[in-house]
Amino acid sequence: MESIRVFAGDCTVHFEGSRERTQRGRVVVVAKPDRTVLVHDASGYQPVAWLTRADSLTVESGPGSFGLVARAGEQVLTVESHDVLGRPEYPASEAGVPVGTHPETGEPLVRTSGSVTALDSGVEFSLPAGATVRDDTCDDCGLPLMRVERGAAFDICIDRQCDPLDDHVKARFDGKWACPDCGSPLRIIRRGGRLLAGCDAYPECETAFSLPAGVVVDDCECGLPIFETARGRRCLDSTCEVA
Incomplete structure (x- = not known):
C-alpha cells in the first residue's frame, strides 16, 4: 500500500519558479504518493508552499534532520530542516464511497472512480464503464453485486472472474443482430x-461495433439496435446517419 510521509520541524523552505520566495518557520511538510508536496504553517488553510505532482522527489533523512527536493520542470521546492519534531509515515489509499465489507477478510470496501x-x-x-454497485451480494462469493448495462441490465459480481460480464452479454445477444455489410x-x-x-x-469482413453502456430500446432503420444511454438514444453504429 502507498504511504503519506509527514515531516515537522523548524525548516527553511525555498521555492524557485513562478512564485520564487524563501521562508522559515515551524512547519508541517506532507509528501503524497503522487509526489505532491505541501508545506503548512499555523495560519490559513492554504499551504505556504507547494508543488503538485512533481517530476521527481528526493528525500534525505538522517539523525535529527531531513531534507526534501521536489522538481517539476523549472520549478523546484526545497525544504531543509534545522530542528526536527517528527517524521512519521502513514499508509494511505484513495478515499471512496463505502460499499460493504470483504466477505473473507472483513475489511471495508470503497467505491472510487x-x-x-x-x-x-x-x-x-x-468496474466496467457506467457500472453501479448495489447493496445485494453475490450468492457464490459474498462480494457486492454491480449493475452493468450492455444491451440489457445485468446484476453481476464485482469480481469478474467470479461472474464474467462477457458470458451474460454473449448469452443474451450473440448472433442476435446481422452485419449490415455482409449479412x-x-x-x-x-x-x-x-x-x-x-x-x-x-477477417473477410472487419465490421465491428463497440457495445455502449445502455439498454436496447428499439430497432434502427439500418437494421441494428438502438440503445438508450446516459447521453440519449443512439444506434449500435455510432456513425449511423439514420438514427
Whole structure:
C-alpha cells in the first residue's frame, strides 16, 4: 500500500519558479504518493508552499534532520530542516464511497472512480464503464453485486472472474443482430479490452461495433439496435446517419 510521509520541524523552505520566495518557520511538510508536496504553517488553510505532482522527489533523512527536493520542470521546492519534531509515515489509499465489507477478510470496501478497493489490503476490483454497485451480494462469493448495462441490465459480481460480464452479454445477444455489410451474424467478442459486436465473417469482413453502456430500446432503420444511454438514444453504429 502507498504511504503519506509527514515531516515537522523548524525548516527553511525555498521555492524557485513562478512564485520564487524563501521562508522559515515551524512547519508541517506532507509528501503524497503522487509526489505532491505541501508545506503548512499555523495560519490559513492554504499551504505556504507547494508543488503538485512533481517530476521527481528526493528525500534525505538522517539523525535529527531531513531534507526534501521536489522538481517539476523549472520549478523546484526545497525544504531543509534545522530542528526536527517528527517524521512519521502513514499508509494511505484513495478515499471512496463505502460499499460493504470483504466477505473473507472483513475489511471495508470503497467505491472510487473506476473500481472497488479493499481498504486494508488494496485488493482492487475494476468496474466496467457506467457500472453501479448495489447493496445485494453475490450468492457464490459474498462480494457486492454491480449493475452493468450492455444491451440489457445485468446484476453481476464485482469480481469478474467470479461472474464474467462477457458470458451474460454473449448469452443474451450473440448472433442476435446481422452485419449490415455482409449479412453474417454479429458475435459478441472482446478485442483490445473492448466488448464488441463483431462480424462472424472476420477477417473477410472487419465490421465491428463497440457495445455502449445502455439498454436496447428499439430497432434502427439500418437494421441494428438502438440503445438508450446516459447521453440519449443512439444506434449500435455510432456513425449511423439514420438514427
